Amino acid sequence: MASKAPSSPMASKTPSSLPLYEIKYRKNIISRGIELFILFLLFSLLAYRFHSLKYHGLQWLLALICESWFTFLWILTVSTKWSQVEPKTYPLRLLERTSEFPAVDMFVTTADPILEPPLITVNTVLSLLAVDYPANKLACYVSDDGASIVTYYSLVEASKFAKLWVPFCKKYNIALRAPFRYFSGNSSPPPQSSQEFLQDWKRMKDGYKQLCEKIEEASNQEPDACNFAGDFGVFSNIERKNHPTIIKVIWENKESVADGLPHLVYISREKRPKHPHHFKAGAMNVLTRVSGVMTNAPFMLNVDCDMYANNPQVILHAMCYFLGAKDEKDCGFVQFPQFFYDGLKEDPYGNQLKVLHEYLGRGISGIQGPFYQGTGCFHRRKVIYGLSPNDKITAGELEDEYLQKIYGKSEKLSASVANTLSGGPNIIEQFNSDSLSTSIEIAHQVGSCGFEFGTAWGEKLGWLYGTATEDVLTGSFIQSRGWKSACCLPDPPAFLGCAPSGGPASMIQQKRWSTGLFEVLISSKSPIIGTLFGKLQLRQCMAYMVVQLWALRSIFEVCYAILPAYCLITNSRFLPKANESSMMIPASIFIIYNLYGLSEYVRANEPIEAWLNNQRMWRVNAMTAWLFGFLSATIKLLGFSESAFEITKKDQDDTNSNFGRFTFDDSPIFVSGTAILLFNLTSLFIGVLDFKKGNLEWGLGEIICIMWVVFIFWPFFKGLFAKGKYGIPAPTILKSGALALLLVHLFKFINKL
Numbered sequence: 086m087a088s089k090a091p092s093s094p095m096a097s098k099t100p101s102s103l104p105l106y107e108i109k110y111r112k113n114i115i116s117r118g119i120e121l122f123i124l125f126l127l128f129s130l131l132a133y134r135f136h137s138l139k140y141h142g143l144q145w146l147l148a149l150i151c152e153s154w155f156t157f158l159w160i161l162t163v164s165t166k167w168s169q170v171e172p173k174t175y176p177l178r179l180l181e182r183t184s185e186f187p188a189v190d191m192f193v194t195t196a197d198p199i200l201e202p203p204l205i206t207v208n209t210v211l212s213l214l215a216v217d218y219p220a221n222k223l224a225c226y227v228s229d230d231g232a233s234i235v236t237y238y239s240l241v242e243a244s245k246f247a248k249l250w251v252p253f254c255k256k257y258n259i260a261l262r263a264p265f266r267y268f269s270g271n272s273s274p275p276p277q278s279s280q281e282f283l284q285d286w287k288r289m290k291d292g293y294k295q296l297c298e299k300i301e302e303a304s305n306q307e308p309d310a311c312n313f314a315g316d317f318g319v320f321s322n323i324e325r326k327n328h329p330t331i332i333k334v335i336w337e338n339k340e341s342v343a344d345g346l347p348h349l350v351y352i353s354r355e356k357r358p359k360h361p362h363h364f365k366a367g368a369m370n371v372l373t374r375v376s377g378v379m380t381n382a383p384f385m386l387n388v389d390c391d392m393y394a395n396n397p398q399v400i401l402h403a404m405c406y407f408l409g410a411k412d413e414k415d416c417g418f419v420q421f422p423q424f425f426y427d428g429l430k431e432d433p434y435g436n437q438l439k440v441l442h443e444y445l446g447r448g449i450s451g452i453q454g455p456f457y458q459g460t461g462c463f464h465r466r467k468v469i470y471g472l473s474p475n476d477k478i479t480a481g482e483l484e485d486e487y488l489q490k491i492y493g494k495s496e497k498l499s500a501s502v503a504n505t506l507s508g509g510p511n512i513i514e515q516f517n518s519d520s521l522s523t524s525i526e527i528a529h530q531v532g533s534c535g536f537e538f539g540t541a542w543g544e545k546l547g548w549l550y551g552t553a554t555e556d557v558l559t560g561s562f563i564q565s566r567g568w569k570s571a572c573c574l575p576d577p578p579a580f581l582g583c584a585p586s587g588g589p590a591s592m593i594q595q596k597r598w599s600t601g602l603f604e605v606l607i608s609s610k611s612p613i614i615g616t617l618f619g620k621l622q623l624r625q626c627m628a629y630m631v632v633q634l635w636a637l638r639s640i641f642e643v644c645y646a647i648l649p650a651y652c653l654i655t656n657s658r659f660l661p662k663a664n665e666s667s668m669m670i671p672a673s674i675f676i677i678y679n680l681y682g683l684s685e686y687v688r689a690n691e692p693i694e695a696w697l698n699n700q701r702m703w704r705v706n707a708m709t710a711w712l713f714g715f716l717s718a719t720i721k722l723l724g725f726s727e728s729a730f731e732i733t734k735k736d737q738d739d740t741n742s743n744f745g746r747f748t749f750d751d752s753p754i755f756v757s758g759t760a761i762l763l764f765n766l767t768s769l770f771i772g773v774l775d776f777k778k779g780n781l782e783w784g785l786g787e788i789i790c791i792m793w794v795v796f797i798f799w800p801f802f803k804g805l806f807a808k809g810k811y812g813i814p815a816p817t818i819l820k821s822g823a824l825a826l827l828l829v830h831l832f833k834f835i836n837k838l
């Protein structure tokens with residue numbers, strides 16, 4: 086294996102000379118060979134089509150166009166998967182080497198107490214407060230875009246429980262530090278525990294139970310029945326979308342003790358109806374500024390409210406990169422890939438992304454580093470402040486006037502920005518010694534909605550605005566400036582989150598992603614521009630395109646899925662006849678591609694059913710969610726709508742039994758899929774009739790393709806006949822049926838011309 090030794094050579098094995106991380110490249114010769122062979126077959130198919138174009142009609146041309154597109158995508162994919170990495174970090178070596186750790190500000194975002202139950206947020210926060218890292222180097226900031234008194238109350242109560250929980254976790258070195266996971270399942274203490282442990286365990290369990298009850302009670306209360314006394318007063322009479330900044334220091338580690346509790350700060354930024362708030366990106370920028378004037382740590386961790394720390398050593402793992410990189414430029418940010426807990430068996434919605442991370446993800450990490458995925462990521466504060474790898478800024482060099490123009494009018498913020506920007510590589514900064522409470526007024530100021538007006542926030546620095554996938558946009562902009570990123574894959578996984586567990590939620594998420602990603606591609610901050618005029622590597626740009634083209638890809642996928650049915654209806658063909666030797670080309674592409682896909686799942690220890698389900702869901706998403714993504718991006722491009730961020734619902738308990746079964750609702754997102762299915766079924770019906778009448782020569786290839794489409798939409802097929810949330814609502818079926826019939830007649834009409 087080729088290996089890059091990023092740290093000092095391994096000549097003498099003293100702790101200080103061993104590398105803190107290693108990145109090995111996989112020797113995937115066979116996979117590369119198969120991928121290239123598939124590419125060769127695709128080219129052969131295109132050549133064959135091209136040469137026989139004149140003997141065939143419109144369908145041949147359409148097939149050629151679609152297949153050219155798929156070939157193009159395959160080239161992008163092969164390039165992206167070419168050099169897959171096996172990263173490894175050594176936190177123990179880090180612990181041997183140093184006792185001085187840099188400070189980290191940890192950000193948690195939540196936005197809606199109904200879709201994101203406060204108990205979930207609380208668990209994430211508790212898991213962060215309990216990580217293995219000196220507590221006086223940590224601060225946890227929770228941004229609540231829901232301005233919810235229940236969320237705030239839950240955090241206050243959680244901080245009380247944390248005073249028991251955190252010492253307990255550290256004393257017994259508990260592996261799982263999110264209590265809802267620790268106490269889930271059979272809920273009995275580990276066997277053969279000491280008497281002392283049993284007592285503590287019992288205390289924790291009771292404490293957590295009480296916390297849950299308090300939160301539950303508060304959540305079920307009518308809003309006006311809340312007690313707005315004392316600290317809670319600011320929440321009375323406020324509207325979620327119209328309120329001033331609320332900042333509360335819930336817990337301050339005043340004596341700065343290393344084995345105490347980290348600071349905990351609640352922030353709900355100012356919102357006004359006429360001010361765009363830029364969704365999560367806006368929240369992240371407020372978190373950045375508020376923490377900038379309070380603690381100003383050189384590193385920032387950001388997680389979504391449902392992504393609890395599953396590995397207490399996460400920060401140490403990240404620091405292996407930040408402190409171990411020979412060249413700072415190699416590590417602009419450290420991303421821990423998104424994994425999920427309680428994933429549904431066999432991944433029926435295809436949203437656990439395991440296999441995606443395993444090959445494509447590791448491939449991207451082998452180019453310019455992983456994409457920023459919006460959660461489970463450590464950033465360097467100065468990179469977020471817009472610095473490029475070669476910028477060298479000395480203390481005092483930046484004029485205050487300049488700083489205030491770019492970063493906003495606050496002297497304290499400017500001072501903290503100047504301090505951050507002039508910090509040398511890997512500098513271990515002293516934690517800001519001011520007490521948090523003295524900064525509260527300034528924190529309110531930098532959290533107000535007018536603060537960014539006229540500044541570069543969201544445009545050139547911070548989290549960037551204008552799309553629902555602020556993560557990929559922000560990350561590619563950082564990489565365009567020449568930074569690389571690092572992928573960290575500790576065992577057990579660093580963070581675990583909540584994957585959507587129903588058809589509608591899953592589709593809405595895919596729609597948001599495809600819209601946002603496509604918007605980025607056609608924006609002025611597109612990776613293409615980044616490659617042409619910036620420092621984004623060409624293959625990295627190609628990797629971005631794999632996902633950013635999802636929306637556009639839907640057009641070709643839909644076209645290809647109705648082409649065989651079109652042929653059956655019009656008694657024409659888009660594939661060679663079964664007995665022609667050229668049929669070998671598409672047939673072998675189909676077989677080899679699928680077997681190869683299956684082998685990827687087998688190698689990743691995933692069940693065959695997961696492959697089947699995912700295979701299906703990728704196609705279903707492409708023809709439904711991504712199609713709507715394309716439409717909404719187009720509508721926005723034409724100026725008819727603003728971007729939006731529809732929050733994914735997080736399920737609190739896993740008691741739902743019939744979980745794996747596909748669910749529907751009345752969203753229009755199900756129309757296109759149902760219509761494609763009905764169209765294909767109709768074509769089969771017409772085909773059989775025509776065949777009986779002796780009007781049709783069977784096209785075996787076309788028939789197989791139609792069966793395949795029906796197989797892909799099998800969850801929809803079952804939905805046609807099921808009831809309740811498992812059934813497709815009647816109006817959707819009617820609309821889709823009308824659309825399918827319209828297509829049938831349209832195509833028959835075209836064919837007669």
Ligand SMILES: O=c1ccn([C@@H]2O[C@H](COP(=O)(O)OP(=O)(O)O[C@H]3O[C@H](CO)[C@@H](O)[C@H](O)[C@H]3O)[C@@H](O)[C@H]2O)c(=O)[nH]1
Pocket residue numbers: 194195196197201228230363364365368388389390391458459460553554555556594597598601730731732733734
């Ligand atoms: O106005 C908003 C909207 C969302 N959020 C937060 O953003 C996070 C992500 O939202 P979620 O609904 O969970 O979206 P997902 O589709 O699960 O998120 C993925 O995709 C997003 C981009 O589309 C990234 O921002 C996320 O980090 C990534 O996990 C959550 O913590 C929300 O609370 C806000 O703070 N303010």
Ligand SMILES: [Mn+2]
Pocket residue numbers: 389391582583733
């Ligand atoms: Mn999420």
